[in-house]
Amino acid sequence: MNLLSLSLSYLRKRKLTTFLNVLLLAIGIATIVVLLLFSTQAEESLTKNGQGIDLVVGAKGSPLQLVLSSIYHLDVAPGNIPVDEVETLLRNPQIRSGIPLALGDNYRGYRIVGTTADYVDLYGATLAEGNLWDRTLDAVVGHWVATEQGLTLGDELVTNHGFSMDGEAHAETPLRVVGILEPSSTVLDRLVLTAVESMWALHGSHPTGDDHDHDEDSHTHDDDHAHGDDDHAHDDGHSHDDDHAHGDEAAADASPGPGFPGMGGPQESQRDYTSVLVQYNSPIAAAMFPRFVNSQTNLQAASPALETARLLTLLGVGLDAIRNFAYLLILASTLGVFIALWNALQDRKYDLAVMRSLGASRFKLVAHVLLESLIMVSLGLILGLFLGHVATELLGQSLEQARQMSLTGWTWTPEEGQLILLALGVGLVAAIIPAILAYRTDLARTLAVG
Amino acid sequence: MFALAKIRHQYGAALVLDLPFFRGQQGEHWMLQGNSGSGKSTLLHIMGGLQQPTEGTVSVAGQELGDLSGSALDQFRGRNIGIIFQQLHLLRTLNVTQNLLAAQYMAGLPQDRARVQAVLDSLDIGEKANAYPDELSLGQQQRVAIGRAVVNEPKIILADEPTSALDDLRSTQVIDLLKAQAEINKATLVVATHDQRIKPHFPHHLTLQTPQALLVD
Numbered sequence: 304m305n306l307l308s309l310s311l312s313y314l315r316k317r318k319l320t321t322f323l324n325v326l327l328l329a330i331g332i333a334t335i336v337v338l339l340l341f342s343t344q345a346e347e348s349l350t351k352n353g354q355g356i357d358l359v360v361g362a363k364g365s366p367l368q369l370v371l372s373s374i375y376h377l378d379v380a381p382g383n384i385p386v387d388e389v390e391t392l393l394r395n396p397q398i399r400s401g402i403p404l405a406l407g408d409n410y411r412g413y414r415i416v417g418t419t420a421d422y423v424d425l426y427g428a429t430l431a432e433g434n435l436w437d438r439t440l441d442a443v444v445g446h447w448v449a450t451e452q453g454l455t456l457g458d459e460l461v462t463n464h465g466f467s468m469d470g471e472a473h474a475e476t477p478l479r480v481v482g483i484l485e486p487s488s489t490v491l492d493r494l495v496l497t498a499v500e501s502m503w504a505l506h507g508s509h510p511t512g513d514d515h516d517h518d519e520d521s522h523t524h525d526d527d528h529a530h531g532d533d534d535h536a537h538d539d540g541h542s543h544d545d546d547h548a549h550g551d552e553a554a555a556d557a558s559p560g561p562g563f564p565g566m567g568g569p570q571e572s573q574r575d576y577t578s579v580l581v582q583y584n585s586p587i588a589a590a591m592f593p594r595f596v597n598s599q600t601n602l603q604a605a606s607p608a609l610e611t612a613r614l615l616t617l618l619g620v621g622l623d624a625i626r627n628f629a630y631l632l633i634l635a636s637t638l639g640v641f642i643a644l645w646n647a648l649q650d651r652k653y654d655l656a657v658m659r660s661l662g663a664s665r666f667k668l669v670a671h672v673l674l675e676s677l678i679m680v681s682l683g684l685i686l687g688l689f690l691g692h693v694a695t696e697l698l699g700q701s702l703e704q705a706r707q708m709s710l711t712g713w714t715w716t717p718e719e720g721q722l723i724l725l726a727l728g729v730g731l732v733a734a735i736i737p738a739i740l741a742y743r744t745d746l747a748r749t750l751a752v753g
Numbered sequence: 754m755f756a757l758a759k760i761r762h763q764y765g766a767a768l769v770l771d772l773p774f775f776r777g778q779q780g781e782h783w784m785l786q787g788n789s790g791s792g793k794s795t796l797l798h799i800m801g802g803l804q805q806p807t808e809g810t811v812s813v814a815g816q817e818l819g820d821l822s823g824s825a826l827d828q829f830r831g832r833n834i835g836i837i838f839q840q841l842h843l844l845r846t847l848n849v850t851q852n853l854l855a856a857q858y859m860a861g862l863p864q865d866r867a868r869v870q871a872v873l874d875s876l877d878i879g880e881k882a883n884a885y886p887d888e889l890s891l892g893q894q895q896r897v898a899i900g901r902a903v904v905n906e907p908k909i910i911l912a913d914e915p916t917s918a919l920d921d922l923r924s925t926q927v928i929d930l931l932k933a934q935a936e937i938n939k940a941t942l943v944v945a946t947h948d949q950r951i952k953p954h955f956p957h958h959l960t961l962q963t964p965q966a967l968l969v970d
Contacts, residue, residue, distance in 0.1 A: 304855050309855065312844075312847055658859055660803060660830065661859035661901070662828050662832060662859040664823065664824035664827045751798065
């Protein structure tokens with residue numbers, strides 16, 4: 304027998320009320336936990352994936368769309384940009400480096416990125432097995448792609464056009480896995496990387512874009528003629544170029560090395576990138592260069608920092624609304640705890656008086672009431688934290704977009720500590736009036752009336 | 754042992770108790786009698802330290818209750834005074850054993866399950882140790898209440914109308930139990946009642962009448 308078992312005995316006596324109050328509190332806590340975990344990890348993921356990228360240059364359109372598609376691989380790209388325009392732009396002295404990206408295909412939902420080795424270095428990723436691509440149609444797969452699809456070196460990947468598995472299959476030109484990356488907790492984990500030339504090979508020099516329906520028609524047409532060959536960079540009415548392209552890449556000289564692949568070849572001017580990830584030489588460039596690109600060229604420059612800040616602001620409004628609602632739930636459940644204690648004390652004033660007559664001090668009774676509130680709140684907290692983390696984990700596993708940012712429930716945020724203190728605090732507040740009631744119990748009067 | 758002197762108690766302007774002198778030796782069995790409204794319960798509460806008299810001094814088990822306050826008084830009461838209320842006020846969320854353990858716990862004494870079981874056995878309800886109050890008959894509940902009052906081996910046992918709801922046979926049984934428990938624990942016993950059936954069982958009587966007329970015999 305002690306205060307804890309005494310308080311528990313009263314909670315057990317009214318199981319349903321206790322359970323409902325605990326549940327109400329737990330739902331509020333769980334909602335806030337999910338929001339905390341989600342927003343913290345979303346922000347982390349945005350920051351981590353945007354690291355080292357000062358500017359994204361791509362086709363004209365929505366800057367947010369460009370950033371989402373090129374850095375986070377979430378949206379479709381606004382369009383494609385010609386290689387020669389990019390090269391001209393990158394000669395600008397304000398630019399230190401640029402990493403080209405060619406997007407537009409997927410392997411079982413994992414996006415395929417035609418790029419250079421710089422892209423891997425950008426995230427500091429290392430190979431777990433094999434090596435980076437050196438030939439067209441060589442592919443390096445991210446950690447989760449390999450794990451979830453059970454891929455090993457030498458496997459062939461039949462890719463699909465677009466970003467879903469029901470896109471047209473490139474059955475004749477599978478990619479070959481030559482390397483698997485270590486997990487890096489960045490977008491790389493869920494990407495298939497290859498040379499830009501591979502994308503051109505798959506697409507007849509139109510890696511991506513919103514206009515790919517048109518491309519697909521001609522592409523299908525190409526395939527009929529192109530059986531048995533690796534590559535058919537093919538533009539309608541440019542059959543000469545085709546032959547050259549074929550020659551180049553059959554010789555497997557596509558290089559993932561520094562600089563731009565295929566630079567200096569005769570036919571680059573017909574080839575497209577989706578976008579280029581740019582690093583400045585100096586921070587001053589941030590003031591001038593984007594404006595220059597947007598006003599003087601046919602390209603669009605978007606700042607990842609600005610766009611993600613904008614995105615978080617938009618997202619933040621929704622998150623704040625849900626968060627306020629969750630706090631309302633916690634408030635309501637606190638009220639529930641208060642009402643439960645209050646009602647319980649009305650029934651229990653004789654018990655409290657008897658406890659006093661048996662020798663318990665006023666302070667012991669106050670502690671008894673506070674403890675009862677704290678037990679309810681603690682149960683709600685434990686259940687709520689548990690539900691919140693489990694729900695986040697399930698969300699992370701079930702939602703494609705959440706998988707993309709590696710959302711997990713098996714982690715903590717410092718704000719959860721504040722949440723615990725807050726809940727315990729409101730538990731004490733809810734118990735104050737009942738505790739005062741317990742403190743003031745008039746022994747003789749209560750017992751005489753009883 | 755108890756000694757009360759010059760006790761006056763008022764509720765508002767109304768004098769409900771006027772007792773110049775009331776004294777008993779350790780181990781004596783006293784009956785407080787009087788009609789309802791004569792101040793029996795009030796006197797019992799004053800002797801139990803549940804209530805402070807408006808005037809006068811109360812000494813129980815060698816302790817001036819007026820010298821104690823707050824937690825000290827609560828603890829003294831828990832350890833030295835066993836009270837059996839008219840309404841039994843058992844703690845319904847606890848079983849019989851736990852009700853007696855609670856008495857030890859509230860008084861700040863070590864919890865002694867062997868002592869609890871011995872008390873229950875002496876009251877003939879040893880086999881109900883794990884039952885809850887709602888599962889017991891009224892007579893059994895009354896025994897639990899007596900057990901709870903004596904488990905801490907008090908110096909004095911105060912009982913308020915313990916027999917009022919009982920028939921002759923049960924009434925006698927309860928009085929016998931109370932006297933037996935008082936003997937076992939070497940405690941003074943004070944029973945407040947208007948039940949004249951039990952008068953022969955008590956060698957000492959205090960008859961309370963509406964104030965200004967008290968009889969000690």
